[in-house]
Amino acid sequence: MRTKPEPDALDGSGARWTYTRRGYALSQSLRQLKQQRIASLGTLLMLGITLALPVILYFAYLNLATLGHRSLEGESITTYLRTNVSDIAGAELAESWSTREDVARTDYLSKEQSLAMLGEASDISSVIALLGVNPLPGAIVVYPQITDVATGSTDRLAEVLRSIPEVERVQLDLRWVRRLAAAISLLAWIGGLLAVFLTLSALLVITNTIRLELARRKSELEVANLLGAPRHFMNRPIIYTGAVYGLLGGLLASITGLMVLNAVQSPADTLSSLYQNEFTVSMPTMTQILLVISVCVCLGLIGAVSSLYRPSQHFRQ
Template identity: 30%
Template sequence: MSGWLLRHVQSALFAAGRLARAPVSTAFTVLVIAIALTLPTALALGIHSVRSSTGEFANAVDVSVYFKRDVPIEKARQLAASLRQRSGIARVEFIAADEALKQFREQSGFGAALDVLEGNPLPHALDVRPKTDAADPAHMESLRRYIAAWPEVELVQIDSDWVKRLNAILDLLRRLVLGASALLGVGVLAVVGNTIRLEIYSRRAEIEVTKLVGGSNAFVRRPFLYTGLLYGVAGALLAALLAWTALQLLDAPVARLAQSYGSSFRLLAPGWRELGILLGVGALLGVLGAWLAAARHLARIEPRS
């Protein structure tokens, strides 16, 4: 091991030893950092979960076509077949009126109420999915006009609106999380900076002596930077643990809630990548906070004899 590396390892161990000697105050500082990091982590994971579970439809914009009530099923099937020949169409699903009613009766729970109705109020319908490369707004609009021009068609509905809205909401949430993260990051900087500031002043005599025997500012600063690094990493590890625990506790209730809506939505557990990002951010904030405090306060301590 080179001398340079060994020296840094020594500084890190020295800083760790100091933190271990004051376990209570160290634990509180780490806890505060962890809480500040947990909040944005958990929110980001939640948004990530929603985004990835809606991702599969995010770009799949279906077109629902409703025929007029008096269009016979053969004519509707024929139109569906002709639509399948059109370029830019990936899939056309025909939904017969009887089938639609049956499904509605089963799923809605209004079976008894539907019995009162005379005949089937539902029309035949098509679920048209354009090819991905033909799903842009201009193509969609021309497809809508093309179908709407048929005399047998009552209504053409493009189903992308709710996906757009969901994406817009997710985008808004993501920005809110970013803003909150930035604020909480500044909070972490302040916590680390203040802790380091107090430590600098409590070790004033030591710093003066070190400068007296020729310690450079970088030499005096180094253990404090490691202290900040350790605070940041420890806080990030604890934050990962807290976020993971929260997700474990919420997973089952969320799955039950999603199931009642017929969705298989699940919260995503943080992976190695998320853990890496969290640790990196924690380390960076810790070192930066320590650096800011050291730059400000170490220069003021000059030896006097």
Template identity: 25%
Template sequence: MSRWLRQHRYACLVALRRLWSQPFSSLSNILVISLTLAIPIIAASVLVSAQPVVRQIPVSPEVTLFLQPGAAAGSAAQLARRLQDEHPQEIQAVRVVAREDALKTLKANPSWADALSVLPSNPLPDAVVVTLHESAGLAKQASALAQEWRQLDHVDSVQLDSEWVRRLEAILGFVRIGLGLLAIGVALVVLATVFNTVRMQALTQREEIGVARLVGATESFVRRPFLYLGALTGVISCLVAIALSALALNPLNAALARLANSYGTQVVLRLPESLNLLLAVVIVAILAALSARWSVTRNTRF
């Protein structure tokens, strides 16, 4: 066991010495991989930060029926009972929002209070808010019901409130797929960069490797420092990429805060969880080591 540890410690030290002996080449390779890795990390930060915002929005579609301004008092309650009786399977809940209650809610908002105070009368209509049950064809069913209810008496307009939420979910799904494809592209860049780095190191150490074989060095002894070279390059590049991403999020959050404040909300971009970042470092190190093994196998056959 102690012999095995000594061999790996020696291989790690040799890899570090080779990185240090060519600082410009090593730094160039690390920067290339780091900048490439920073792109999916920032994209993942945006996706991770957007998901809680979407989860806070009710996904079950709420169809709002606005009654005509001249509708008689009690028409909203009658309409609510009618809808509940005619569509018991589709409707989960029905509530009536009286025009007086809607006006009080708006007046409680400082942004609307001054504007509403100068109005001679209440311009808001009574409304019936219908929450639908979840189902497989929910979006299509909600659109069909909204179209049907537009033809009812005393109904001025019908609004499908949650349709944009489903569009947002579709966009997030598209972003996830794009992020997966981007991760594949980044993996290919890491493999190619490490492969070329190890290839140049193997060609540079060609004579040294030949002498080592002549004195009885095994293939694993020859290859092991190159594997550590690839793995160390991947780990250092990942750490640099995480640091660059954290720095990039500062100006992005400042710009996003100004945009979010104009909408009266707060959104902050954060890096993915530490466990996910650690997993990414391990995956990149394994990919880099595999690429190094492939490169040293191909370029030390002499």
């Protein structure tokens, strides 16, 4: 006849690692999450949602910064040479400009290339053909080194080019780039402020949760104190709880952020293509996601440590 085996007390109830000081602390933190499933889930959801917005703002800022950089990258100064400047002289001039420190590269468009481009872009090539001669000048497209628009370095370069005798006209339009940069800067500020407020909210959520946790564990802390547990032994499970909340909250916020980016990727790309822009919404890199999670873990740790200040005083004896 089979009998129910006697409960085995020889090995304890937990895994081997839970009987070390750090393992004990971690197991107590995880036990709390498990025992208070609904409450923990609610706290995590609140944390995840609170942290999600700063994370979304951060991911959006990364994309907008790329957009601004790309806009500057594509920015160029078109210099139209005088008609009496030959293609050879024009090409030499372009080559000499490309050696300047404030110039990334130059492209020379010969008179023939200019005519061909005009022909592609409009239907006046037949009119020009009637003239018998090519009236278009050669042009040099100058790509400045990428710098902040606000510094005015591109304006200064345009001024220098204007003063060169072979140059007839310089065409430069940075107004929309400036507007974009200013808009991105404003968004970054607003987003940054929002992120700070929301991050503080998340910190308060963690701190409050851990204060409640401390109240719940009062008897355990008292027993540990009576048994001569060092302060760090009593504090460690609480600090680990803060870190676990931060980690899970950060993961939840990152997943939410990725889902939002994924959702807006398609419409944003469609909008970008309408403006003939190569910009596409890109997903954050693993490093950026890890950065977000690390910041959230730090928030959890800060919340836990600030909650512990008074209990540590209480158990100082």
